[in-house]
Amino acid sequence: MEQLVTIELFGQKFTFKSESEAVDSKEVVSFLTREVGKVNEQLKQQHTHISNLTILLLAVLNIVNEHLELKRKYSILLETLSNRSETLIQLLDNRVGSKQSSMVQVDIS
Numbered sequence: 001m002e003q004l005v006t007i008e009l010f011g012q013k014f015t016f017k018s019e020s021e022a023v024d025s026k027e028v029v030s031f032l033t034r035e036v037g038k039v040n041e042q043l044k045q046q047h048t049h050i051s052n053l054t055i056l057l058l059a060v061l062n063i064v065n066e067h068l069e070l071k072r073k074y075s076i077l078l079e080t081l082s083n084r085s086e087t088l089i090q091l092l093d094n095r096v097g098s099k100q101s102s103m104v105q106v107d108i109s
Contacts, residue, residue, distance in 0.1 A: 005029060009036060010052040035059040 005025040006015045009032075018025035036059045043050045043058075 007032065009033070009056065032059065032063070035063055038062075 002017060002019050003025060004015055005018050005028070006013050007029045008014075018028070036055060039055050039059045039062065043055065
């Protein structure tokens, strides 16, 4: 479901179109606002004047870095689960196969 979402940063309003039903747009706005606030607080402690654009770019870089790290971890997790599943399937096949072959008896009378 498409919707327009407005976020206010540095006293300016920005509107974007959200087409994803899987992600709550309010959660996206809240996440970005928190990240911008964190960067702003970190830079305030350095007593230097940094432009709002720089603060926003640093926040976005932090988000992208976290996103890529999560993608990397997800990929490793998928590979690990795939390998473990394959191992379990082989173990089950071996057990079932060995039980079936031991159950087959030939009666020579």
